[in-house]
Amino acid sequence: MKEIKKIYDFNAPELDVYVRLTGAQLRSRLEPERGVFIAESPTVIEVAMRSGCEPLSLLTDERLINTQVKDIIDMLPDGVPIYSAEREVLRSLTGFELTRGALCAMRRPALPTVEGLLENARRVAVLEGIADSTNIGALFRSAAALGIDAVLVTPTCCDPLCRRAVRVSMGTIFQVPWTRIGECAADWPEAGLARLRSLGFKSCAMALSDDSVSIDDPALANEKKLAIVLGTEGDGLSKGTIAKCDYTVKIPMSGGVDSLNVAAAGAVAFWVLTR
Numbered sequence: 378m379k380e381i382k383k384i385y386d387f388n389a390p391e392l393d394v395y396v397r398l399t400g401a402q403l404r405s406r407l408e409p410e411r412g413v414f415i416a417e418s419p420t421v422i423e424v425a426m427r428s429g430c431e432p433l434s435l436l437t438d439e440r441l442i443n444t445q446v447k448d449i450i451d452m453l454p455d456g457v458p459i460y461s462a463e464r465e466v467l468r469s470l471t472g473f474e475l476t477r478g479a480l481c482a483m484r485r486p487a488l489p490t491v492e493g494l495l496e497n498a499r500r501v502a503v504l505e506g507i508a509d510s511t512n513i514g515a516l517f518r519s520a521a522a523l524g525i526d527a528v529l530v531t532p533t534c535c536d537p538l539c540r541r542a543v544r545v546s547m548g549t550i551f552q553v554p555w556t557r558i559g560e561c562a563a564d565w566p567e568a569g570l571a572r573l574r575s576l577g578f579k580s581c582a583m584a585l586s587d588d589s590v591s592i593d594d595p596a597l598a599n600e601k602k603l604a605i606v607l608g609t610e611g612d613g614l615s616k617g618t619i620a621k622c623d624y625t626v627k628i629p630m631s632g633g634v635d636s637l638n639v640a641a642a643g644a645v646a647f648w649v650l651t652r
Contacts, residue, residue: 379450381442384462391458394482395436412485414538416548419445422481424548426452431484434458438467441478449479485538488556491529495576498526499602500651503558503573503580505565505618506533506609507639513537514545515640516607521549523644524651528555529604531565566618578602582622583646584614585636589627592649597624605646607639 387396394413413433416422426432432453437446439461450459495501502525507513513535520528530537534557537543537550558569570580579600590596597603606622608614613636619625628637628645637645 379453379455379459381439381450381459381461383439384436384460384466387466391434392436392460394434395480413482414485414543415540416481416483417479417540417544419449419479421543421546421548422449422479423452425481425483425543425551428551430486430551432457433482433484434460435479435481436460436462436467437479438462438464440464445478449481489554491556491558491572492576494527494529494554494556495573495578498554500525500647501527501529501578501604502643502647503529503531503569503604503606504534505531505606505614507607508535509610510535510539510541511545512610512638512640513539514542514547514550516643517542517546517553517555518549519640519644519647521546521553523647525553525605525647528553529558529569530555531569532557532559532562533565566615566621570618570621573604576602578604579624580604580606580622581624581626581650582606582608582614582619583627583642584608584619584625585627585630586619586625589625592626592628592646594624594626597626597650598652603650605643605650607643607646610639613639 416425434457435449435453442461453459502516502520504516517528517537535542537555543550558572559565573580579602581597581603583606606614606618628642630636
């Protein structure tokens with residue numbers, strides 16, 4: 378039986394990863410090999426571990442040790458610390474009811490190169506500057522469900538491994554291959570789109586404009602390799618990105634609605650353009 382340490386007080390330094398470290402500190406940009414992310418819920422934790430992510434510690438509601446979290450505990454390698462606490466103590470940590478039962482601190486995986494990631498890809502999503510972690514998680518879930526081969530996030534995009542994005546994605550962030558396209562804002566859009574073009578991809582900017590083509594245009598379906606570029610909430614794609622993409626593509630609207638939320642638009646685009 379694995380040892381489980383009961384927690385009464387969150388001042389213990391080994392729990393800094395759950396209590397006191399900011400998102401930027403967890404990412405450890407200056408030392409990426411030490412970067413950490415937090416996976417929440419037994420389902421997400423299991424998907425992450427089966428995809429090869431390395432668990433560093435587990436924190437769970439003690440009432441779930443022999444039920445929902447039992448299989449996760451059994452999967453943990455020997456030596457990984459396991460902590461438990463009563464629900465009231467956990468609520469003081471998280472600020473809300475921890476209904477999903479468990480948090481797991483995990484080593485951030487090394488990201489592949491763009492070239493390696495796209496070697497056999499035909500349909501990829503590019504997320505430009507999307508700031509809302511809920512939208513990131515929803516886009517990854519749609520990408521996994523609707524046949525997208527890979528996801529690229531631009532340097533100004535929200536971290537796909539932030540806690541909320543991982544939770545909303547239901548673990549699909551670990552199922553869809555992804556990486557960053559560029560390290561700083563200057564690497565996108567011109568350099569990034571040129572990089573995609575050199576790999577044989579045509580790009581389509583999802584945007585409403587007078588010269589947009591409909592998403593069901595046969596020319597799009599006939600492209601061997603296509604990058605579907607989606608922009609940030611509110612403002613959408615930058616004018617520079619739209620101008621440099623090969624196509625500007627719109628989802629026809631009706632009922633006086635001018636546009637869809639980026640996560641909904643992504644789901645529609647993925648469905649149509651991967652058929």
